[in-house]
Amino acid sequence: MPNVKVFNMQGAQVGEMELADDVFGAEVHVSAMHTVVRAILNAKRQGTQSARTRTEVRGGGRKIYRQKGTGNARHHGRRAPQFTHGGVVFAPKPRSYRVCVPKSIRRLAMKSALTCKVNDNELVVLDKLELQEAKTKLVAKMLKALGAEKKALIVTRDPESTIVRAANNIPNVKVTHVGTLNVVDILDCDKFIIAEDAVKQVEEVYAQ
Secondary structure, three states: OOEEEEEEOOEEEEEEOOOOOOHHOOOOHHHHHHHHHHHHHHHHOOOOOOOOOOOOOOOOOOOOOOOOOOOOOOOOOOOOOOOOOOOOOOOOOOOOOOOOOOOHHHHHHHHHHHHHHHHHHOOEEEEEOOOOOHHHHHHHHHHHHOOOOEEEEEOOOOOOOOHHHHHHHOOEEEEEEHHHHOHHHHHHHEEEEEEEHHHHHHHOOOOO
């Protein structure tokens, strides 16, 4: 089982924690992570793009010139795709881009992403994550002490509005909780900061 150091909000080590091997020490499946990331990004697309086909553009009801004897190609109206202001061939229409991913693949991708953070030494476990008031400087001071000055993801066990408000004004910092944790956010951060009680909750949810 992988062991990680436990820090406090001041950046000092206060102990160690043993992580569940089947969650934080699982085999990494790149294909599963790719599938889930693709599904999440696709689900964010609005799918509202639209263009008109030759049957929807205005005009073009009259034949532009006679069929034979002109030496030109045979045409009917001026709204064919080859003409200016004509319709679009295979025009895009509003549709859903959602991709269905089996639950087993989603769980496999989550375990793989968490294991990657452990293997890359980008997982930071805090003994507790509490703020008395929603002050940005408190979160900024904590991130600096933990060496998380690039992209950081802060994970709590339950929704914490105080921490969310305190971190909102810091660039490249995102706050989430175990219930909304996803593979894209995990892979997109340079430091994965998670509270100790949140780690236990993750192990409960994703343990085999």
